[in-house]
Amino acid sequence: MSDYILKMLNITKEFYGIKALDNVNFEVQQGEIHALVGENGAGKSTLINVLGGVYPYGTYKGKILYEGKECKFTDIRQSEDIGIVIIHQELTLSPYLTCAENVFLGNEQSKNGIIDWGKTTVEAKRLFEKIGLDEDPNSIVNTLGIGKQQLIEIAKALTKSVKLLILDEPTAALNEEDSHKLLNLLLEFKKNGITSILISHKLKEVLKVADRITILRDGSTVETLINDENLKEEKIIKAMVGRDIGDYYPTRYANIGNVFFEIKNWTVADALDQNRKIIDDVGLQIRKGEVVGIAGLMGAGRTELAMSIFGESFGKKLSGDIFIDNKKADIKSVDKAIENGIAYVTEDRKTYGLILIDSVKNNISLSNFKKISKNAIINKNEEIKASEKYKNDFNIRAKDILQNTEDLSGGNQQKVVLSRWIFSDPSLLILDEPTRGIDVGAKREIYTIINRLAEEGKSILMISSELPELLKMCDRIYVMNQGRIVGELSGDMQTAENVMTCIMRDIKGGQVEYGKN
Amino acid sequence: MEKTKYSIKDTLKSNIRKYTMLIALVAIMIFFEILTKGILLKPLNITNLILQNSYILIMAIGMLLVIITGNVDLSVGSVVALIGAVAANLMIKHNMSVVPVIFISLLIGALVGAWHGFWIAFVKIPAFIVTLSGMLLFRGLTLVILKGQTLAPFEKSYQVLSSGFIKDIFNGQNLHITTILVGIVFSIAYIFYEYKDRSNKIKYGFRVTPNRLVIAKIILIIIAINLTTYSLAVYKGIPNVLVLLFFLVLIYSFIANKTVVGRYIYAIGGNEKAARLSGIKTDKVLFWVYVNMGLLTALAGIVFSGRLNAAMPRAGQGFELDAIAACYIGGASASGGIGTIIGAIIGGLVMGVLNNGMSILGIGIDWQQAIKGLVLLIAVAFDAYTKSKVKN
Numbered sequence: 002m003s004d005y006i007l008k009m010l011n012i013t014k015e016f017y018g019i020k021a022l023d024n025v026n027f028e029v030q031q032g033e034i035h036a037l038v039g040e041n042g043a044g045k046s047t048l049i050n051v052l053g054g055v056y057p058y059g060t061y062k063g064k065i066l067y068e069g070k071e072c073k074f075t076d077i078r079q080s081e082d083i084g085i086v087i088i089h090q091e092l093t094l095s096p097y098l099t100c101a102e103n104v105f106l107g108n109e110q111s112k113n114g115i116i117d118w119g120k121t122t123v124e125a126k127r128l129f130e131k132i133g134l135d136e137d138p139n140s141i142v143n144t145l146g147i148g149k150q151q152l153i154e155i156a157k158a159l160t161k162s163v164k165l166l167i168l169d170e171p172t173a174a175l176n177e178e179d180s181h182k183l184l185n186l187l188l189e190f191k192k193n194g195i196t197s198i199l200i201s202h203k204l205k206e207v208l209k210v211a212d213r214i215t216i217l218r219d220g221s222t223v224e225t226l227i228n229d230e231n232l233k234e235e236k237i238i239k240a241m242v243g244r245d246i247g248d249y250y251p252t253r254y255a256n257i258g259n260v261f262f263e264i265k266n267w268t269v270a271d272a273l274d275q276n277r278k279i280i281d282d283v284g285l286q287i288r289k290g291e292v293v294g295i296a297g298l299m300g301a302g303r304t305e306l307a308m309s310i311f312g313e314s315f316g317k318k319l320s321g322d323i324f325i326d327n328k329k330a331d332i333k334s335v336d337k338a339i340e341n342g343i344a345y346v347t348e349d350r351k352t353y354g355l356i357l358i359d360s361v362k363n364n365i366s367l368s369n370f371k372k373i374s375k376n377a378i379i380n381k382n383e384e385i386k387a388s389e390k391y392k393n394d395f396n397i398r399a400k401d402i403l404q405n406t407e408d409l410s411g412g413n414q415q416k417v418v419l420s421r422w423i424f425s426d427p428s429l430l431i432l433d434e435p436t437r438g439i440d441v442g443a444k445r446e447i448y449t450i451i452n453r454l455a456e457e458g459k460s461i462l463m464i465s466s467e468l469p470e471l472l473k474m475c476d477r478i479y480v481m482n483q484g485r486i487v488g489e490l491s492g493d494m495q496t497a498e499n500v501m502t503c504i505m506r507d508i509k510g511g512q513v514e515y516g517k518n
Numbered sequence: 519m520e521k522t523k524y525s526i527k528d529t530l531k532s533n534i535r536k537y538t539m540l541i542a543l544v545a546i547m548i549f550f551e552i553l554t555k556g557i558l559l560k561p562l563n564i565t566n567l568i569l570q571n572s573y574i575l576i577m578a579i580g581m582l583l584v585i586i587t588g589n590v591d592l593s594v595g596s597v598v599a600l601i602g603a604v605a606a607n608l609m610i611k612h613n614m615s616v617v618p619v620i621f622i623s624l625l626i627g628a629l630v631g632a633w634h635g636f637w638i639a640f641v642k643i644p645a646f647i648v649t650l651s652g653m654l655l656f657r658g659l660t661l662v663i664l665k666g667q668t669l670a671p672f673e674k675s676y677q678v679l680s681s682g683f684i685k686d687i688f689n690g691q692n693l694h695i696t697t698i699l700v701g702i703v704f705s706i707a708y709i710f711y712e713y714k715d716r717s718n719k720i721k722y723g724f725r726v727t728p729n730r731l732v733i734a735k736i737i738l739i740i741i742a743i744n745l746t747t748y749s750l751a752v753y754k755g756i757p758n759v760l761v762l763l764f765f766l767v768l769i770y771s772f773i774a775n776k777t778v779v780g781r782y783i784y785a786i787g788g789n790e791k792a793a794r795l796s797g798i799k800t801d802k803v804l805f806w807v808y809v810n811m812g813l814l815t816a817l818a819g820i821v822f823s824g825r826l827n828a829a830m831p832r833a834g835q836g837f838e839l840d841a842i843a844a845c846y847i848g849g850a851s852a853s854g855g856i857g858t859i860i861g862a863i864i865g866g867l868v869m870g871v872l873n874n875g876m877s878i879l880g881i882g883i884d885w886q887q888a889i890k891g892l893v894l895l896i897a898v899a900f901d902a903y904t905k906s907k908v909k910n
Contacts, residue, residue: 356788
């Protein structure tokens, strides 16, 4: 069992000068289940994309040896041809086609370009039996639950005579039972000699099925552990988070006042499926001048919570109340939210934040024309003055305020969005991944802005997947998992280990509270 | 120190997109002026050009706002016919007087717009489908009202808007003196506007275009204004519909550039999700853009039926395409967020001059269609090309 099916040696991958992977070594033995774990942004998906040819040969440094031969993939097809199949976190099924059509998509059972539907159906059925999926091959994919869709992805992988199966968070969206089935299927595959790489946040699952576990942190390999009875979750968590936090976090003179903003019993369902609760009975408070963080894994419901607070911009609210200065507030739309002094800086500035084809000036003024207009006519001089002010204050590097925002760098784009919302004069500023995808210098500038706003007495609610950022910037941190608050940390208890423990314990079941006074 | 002035080269480069279509329009005019041996720019023909294209231009203004939001309206041709039919029916069959008829026509136009706006903005059905349905629906209703017949003629006063001219208060013999004066007044107003704009820009520390270029631009525009008014004065003076158009352009340019709702319209077209998350009630804005489209279409319908002096079942066919083409030729983006009122007017004039010039040359309607089709493609392709050039 000791020969290696895959060796990735000294892999380095940069995005715009930022190292996403730094000299990563990753070795997988023939026939094992190898788990790859690490925090968000640790580089797991990047590593997998390098392996699968999503990032073609030449765009990264290092060597990939598969079955002893060096591979230089230029696209996904090439890696699939030799048996490497990746099942991504976002499923890639075509929703209006049937199961059978999806299974053989790109690999049709055909003769002279004409599809043999009989064979397609029979073959699909045979595959479904193999993986224990009880489903008519002719049902339409989008009528199936997410668990079955996941299995269809796997059936699709099997049509490609897979030798190395890679699953990126396969159980993230599955319930207990479906997860269980899927993991058993992996064990089944192992008996048949298929090697698997499992990427998962759910350490319990990892400990259950994996033979070995490789831990990535900040784009580097930390270590590879052998999964025996002695291996404990705590050890993995420690390896995942243990790192130095640099001192590029500016200090703040905290001056925390009374509770300004509070939500109670906040429950929100998916807009299309009211039985699916995305946010489940959440309550939180934020004081004046306080920076409060929300930590959690991807899909924990953090963005959904923020957007539902912001004028019910997400899903369907089932219950809950907002209190501002201890008075109940009725906030059913975005303009009401703005009126009540709430601002929301989105995590996805290109899709939900900026008007890319418009100027810095027009982007800054967008949500507060009241301040610069009279009788619905814009006072352009005031508008120019205001945007010049933010350009200077926040050091937005643009040619002038008339430059289109699509031409700016990520950090400067973020500062434009931030300017818009600060111009709207909020009392509560919700920042969703405020430093995602921007360089270190711009990050520090944004931290400084956040601190300044807090010192001015504004309340800040900050969502981030970068734990060090939350730990250093926040006075208090709520930990979210699966739409619920599963922990509240402050003071000495505010550590990465505790955040991860809260999440992991919730995944296991049960709730913990730390640092509550 | 930062430069306070653009160089001449910079200015030309950055403005080439802005002025391409204007330059193209002038080039096309010169081209046909030569080919038609001077007929194109004869006073009579210039007046005709304005009268012939006025209703398309009126619709193009409304269409531009629709296109900026990233949508389209295919129904305007049918709605023009419907308005003509309603007006004719009320006046000829029911002897109603002109003023209430115009009022009712505009109201119906607005209601048609509200109908489309409701389905598009609130029920979220794609505009293409809603207005395609409207195209069929309102054409059908026109046939119902007219029972398939042509209704004519209208009262004289109904035609004032479409075929009348402003009065010459000085009673000039061979020359319409008021028209000449209007040209001069506008020239002065224009110089004043440019001066104010420039000093404002300097005040706020923006880089400005070089003096020489500004002066050249002012001189060219003044010549254009006065040549036009002079030509009109030699014939019958300024047509009423030109006055109407002028005010529409002024009002809608003002709305687009200086008002909050104008900014909302551009923001929706630029990024609807971002607009909504910035507190803009995107549904409402979209709804009113369509109501406005309906209103302007009704106005165009009144002008068109007045000019024809009849209401016909097949009136206005293909107008929607002319109005849409005018916007695209004038630099509007098919994906929304970009476009100017004046651009749409220039685009409309390009089409108008092509039509008119080719008609004078005796080119058949078959080739006219084909050539117009190519011009639309070339104009948009050129726009895409310059856009990618500027980027790099």
